[in-house]
Structures are given as structure tokens and as C-alpha cells.
Amino acid sequence: MNVKVVSRILEANDRIAGENAGILRQKGIYSINLMGAPGAGKTSILERLIPALNGKRKTGVIEGDIAGTEDAERINSLGVPVVQINTGGACHLDANMIREVLPELPLDGIDILIIENVGNLVCPAEFDVGEDMKAMVLSVAEGHDKPLKYPLMFQKSSALIINKIDLLPHVGADLARIRKDALALNPRLKIFEVSSRTGEGFDSLTEWLSGLR
Numbered sequence: 001m002n003v004k005v006v007s008r009i010l011e012a013n014d015r016i017a018g019e020n021a022g023i024l025r026q027k028g029i030y031s032i033n034l035m036g037a038p039g040a041g042k043t044s045i046l047e048r049l050i051p052a053l054n055g056k057r058k059t060g061v062i063e064g065d066i067a068g069t070e071d072a073e074r075i076n077s078l079g080v081p082v083v084q085i086n087t088g089g090a091c092h093l094d095a096n097m098i099r100e101v102l103p104e105l106p107l108d109g110i111d112i113l114i115i116e117n118v119g120n121l122v123c124p125a126e127f128d129v130g131e132d133m134k135a136m137v138l139s140v141a142e143g144h145d146k147p148l149k150y151p152l153m154f155q156k157s158s159a160l161i162i163n164k165i166d167l168l169p170h171v172g173a174d175l176a177r178i179r180k181d182a183l184a185l186n187p188r189l190k191i192f193e194v195s196s197r198t199g200e201g202f203d204s205l206t207e208w209l210s211g212l213r
Contacts, residue, residue, distance in 0.1 A: 020130025038119030
């Protein structure tokens with residue numbers, strides 16, 4: 001019975017995700033589901049990327065958190081459209097949540113939509129929300145064992161942004177092992193190594209994002 005219930009939930013989510021994708025495609029919007037653990041630096045990365053994309057892509061953001069509006073306020077200060085979703089305890093965004101807030105965004109004035117999911121290394125990878133691609137952020141401070149401990153997120157993602165590389169001398173993470181294990185799980189994974197504090201590595205990430213259509 002529980003298997004049947006879960007199957008119905010996933011089927012309903014996938015149906016709504018398809019509807020969301022249709023709306024975004026009709027508007028010419030490329031959408032990215034940005035995932036990662038709490039503290040990986042997802043919002044800090046957006047604070048670097050959005051100004052760098054200014055003039056190249058018109059960006060909109062959906063912020064997902066269990067509670068609070070701090071991340072949305074940080075993005076709002078950059079002068080781009082942003083909507084906050086508070087899940088009230090749910091560990092991920094789902095397609096219905098995205099459907100509810102799409103009308104609040106000026107879709108005709110956006111060509112790339114970044115959906116920052118709730119901080120979690122498990123649940124967000126299981127639920128499509130209508131995105132064109134999934135990307136994930138992994139901080140080196142989380143350690144080099146995460147690809148093997150949380151394989152689904154690496155398998156589902158098209159891009160891996162390894163953040164906080166400025167901390168490598170202090171945290172002992174093995175960057176080569178992260179790359180090796182991540183690519184073993186997903187050979188097509190595009191990997192970027194960045195520091196949201198210093199800005200290192202953002203030129204190549206910005207160039208790649210600018211070309212997504």
C-alpha cells in the first residue's frame with residue numbers, strides 16, 4: 001500500500017512538472033534546479049553569478065527554504081525578480097509549489113530561471129519541478145566522501161559546482177577524489193571549481209551559463 005501511495009505522489013508530481021516545463025518553454029525560459037546541502041553556498045554563488053550574467057541573461061530566482069526569507073532578501077538586493085517559497089517543514093521543493101508561484105514572476109522578462117532548492121542532499125534529487133537541468137553545489141568543507149554517500153544527486157545532476165576551494169588548505173578534502181567519484185557516477189557531469197568568497201573559477205561558470213538555451 002505504501003508503495004502505491006508513493007507511486008501516485010511521484011506520478012502526480014511528474015505530471016505537474018511537465019506542465020511547468022511547458023509554460024517555461026513557451027516563454028523561452030531555461031530553468032535550473034540548484035541543489036545542495038545547507039551551507040554549501042548556493043545563495044552566495046547566485047550573488048556572484050547574477051551580476052556577472054547582467055547584460056547577457058535576464059535572470060529570475062525562486063528561493064526554497066523550510067522557513068525564513070533571508071536568502072530571497074539577499075537576491076532581491078541584486079535587482080532581479082525573486083519569489084520565496086517556505087515549505088513549512090518539507091525537505092524539498094515539488095512541482096506543485098513551483099506551479100503556484102510562477103504567476104508571481106514576470107516570465108516575459110526572464111530568460112533563465114534558477115530554482116534554489118531546500119538545503120538537502122537527498123530529497124531534492126527525487127522530485128522534478130519542471131526544470132531543464134539539475135545542478136548541485138558541493139562545498140569542500142563537506143568532505144570528499146559525499147559522492148559515494150549521496151550518489152543519486154550526482155547521478156541526476158548535469159553540473160557539479162565545487163565551492164569554497166579557498167578552504168582546501170584548511171579542510172583536508174581531496175578534490176581529485178571528488179572529481180573521480182562524481183564522474184564515476186555520472187561521466188557526463190560538467191564540473192566547475194569555484195570560490196564564492198574570492199570569485200575564483202566564476203568566469204568559466206558564467207560563460208557556460210550564458211550559453212544555455
